Amino acid sequence: MILADLLQDQNPWWRDGAIRRARGYPVRRELQPKILQRILRVDDRRAVVLLGPRQVGKTVLLLQLADDLLQEGWPAQNLTYFDFSDDRITSDVTAREVVEAEPVGIDPAYPRVFLLDEIRSAPNWDLWLKQAVDARAGRIVATDSAARLLRDGARESGQGRWDEIYMEGLAFREFIRLHGGPDEEVETVLRRAPNLHERYLALGGFPEYVLQEDFPEVRRRLRSDIAERAILRDLSGQGVDVERVKDLFVYLLQDSGAELNAEARARDLNADARSVRDWARLLTDTLLVSSLERFNRNAAAGLRSKSKIYASDPGLVMAFAPLPVQDLTVRGRVFEAAVFRHLREAARELEGRLTFFRHREDLEIDFVLEDSRGLIGIEVTSGMRVRADKAERLRQAAKELGAARRILIHGGVIEETGKEVEAVAIQRFLLDPIACLRGEKA
């Protein structure tokens, strides 16, 4: 298929300005209006590079941006969407070629907007993007599902030229919105369906599946889509044994929240520890797993210590669980993955650093947030009640850490502030993590 035809097909609004490609997806992600505002700001020439794992809704977000711009009256010919991972592409297409393929009827009074999906598939994309931003080629939003996009020198090119925005699976608030009617408030939906957090924990934040009732089927599809596509397909060009990388991926998900023991995994996979560490890094690049460093006041020592690796979304823990999903160990891992997902986003917003804390191998805190206000120790338990011994251990560990605040997120519904420990129900935390971190009362 030649590029011009592909562009015509992917940009149906060029032939009919009334066409909207995201009409079936009325609910917007919380990021979406922020990116839209960025595009509409005339004085900001920087591009946006949107990074997120597969299936979190990056493509839909781009198509919604297109719809919203058209709705705002943006000239249809000034809007170009292109998916570089389109299976119909038979030879490399560069970003430059896409930009140069101008439709007839561009309105010179408006800048062109380029919505470029899976940009990593375009050769030398970073060089082009640097030049395109410098030459004020238009507003550019690009997406990709691999964090390595920003390594290997690309990060340097991007300084001042583009902003990296991370897009995770749905946050709990967004999950609720997808369950609501048009314009229905989050609070109203929760009144109607107060156990939505349990559904969120069971299904995770992959938008395609959030309205499904058949949980086992969702897990089967996640396993096949993620393992087959994200791992086997995306990593096949990396010169690694993808089958063993996939096995490592399954190990990491089944042991979500554990420190990576490269030596033990190497034995399991019949590989050497260095390869395992490299593969783990590759997997972290897919954004399907996220690593968490150990807290250390000496940054260099922190880098030397082992990191914990978590599933980036609670749905992945459920999908790959080797035990029945009702098992308490699985539930504990799901809780931690869900909390970590929300903490990552909160830490980015608060410009804080997220780590875990361990003291003398017997005192531990799951998460430590360090920002301009100080240190907060955050422990997670899936128990329905706050156990006094758990709260006491958190208090002791936080004392060693020097954390001013201690938050114990639990699976129940009762919120009680005990001795120097704030008990927060998981639903409230997931609903507004920043308010909880700032100590605002429900």
Place this chain on the structure above:
Amino acid sequence: MNNEIPLGKKEDLHLELKGADALKDPEKIAREVVAMLNAEGGEVWVGLREEEGRAVAVEPIPEPEANRQSLRDFLVDSIEPSLSSLEITVHPISATTGSILRLQVKPDSTRRPYALLRKGGRSFWIRIEDRLRLMDREEIRRAFASTQPSNDEQNRAEETVKDELKDLQREAGGGPNGIFWLRIVPAPEYSLNLDALQNSDLLLDPSETENRRTGQTFFLAQGREGGRPQRKAGRLVMGETDDAALSIYRHEGIQLRLPLGKFHAGHEPGAEKPLYWLTLMEVPISVFRLLSKMLRVEALWEERLAESTWFVSSVALFGLHGWTLRPYSPQLRQLQGWWDYLLKEPRSSSVQDLIPAKPLRFPLREVQDYPDRCGFRLVSRIYEAFGFGTDEMPHEFDQKTGRLVLPE
């Protein structure tokens, strides 16, 4: 060949085989049905030849629909108490050479003993393994005694349910806000230790009562903030408002009240206010699962529960105007199921307020051992009000095992 037909299977406590000729003497079939009703229920197949108690060949029945109707009429007329569609169903089943009849027999233990009316008299049959025999005098006496709470207790519990229904009807007053109401009243009254219940996890974690954490359960009453169930005069209450609350009384059972809005199925083509089949099925069953669990935890009771305790229960829906219901369910695992489901015409309720005339009664043992079956029987009344039979209810309730099976 239809693989439901039990060819090759042997007669047992739950299976009786009859040749096509049996239709010439329907009383023989009725006797088998009565015997099953007084035992554990099962299936009677008419049109299967048996040899040494094993089904060996299909004997097609001429005019299966006419014969089905006439057999059903005979059974209804000749068995006491008169059978409902919950207790007996007769279906023609297609085989390669023609149709035969399957009778599904599901006894209601509260209505035993069942009798065959014959020449002005009654005969009480019971099935023992693959045979039947007449019940003796003592068996009949025990069956009556175990199924009938004393009149006073029965009347008191029923009056409680009916009085509350009247109050609710006055309150609802045909207004626009729909109400779902479910009530279970024990007969005689019991003494529940509310402190022990409050300190247990039964009202904190749905899985403690064998309910789904992700399910549409009585936890719908919990509301946005959740929180610990609160003690109020003589009861424990979970819920944020009077409109949405689960009340567990020290002496008088359980009441669940929810806004009908919680039963909205979301968008369904061709239905303005569709009731969600899953919520309709799961909410009542979840309440019976809670009660079943409570009955099994000795520490929750101030006094040992009498084995002869009964529960009188009813469900009511107020303000059904505009609400619709589709039969069956979308069969969660099949995309095709969705289309089939949506092609079924949604029906409106024939009444504004669904108030069953007579509450149902369940013995303690049935609530304890078969909570899903109890809940299902209440839900079937809702489906009945929309003109659906039990065979048109969602198949997620497995009528053979008496369990509601939903994916977790």
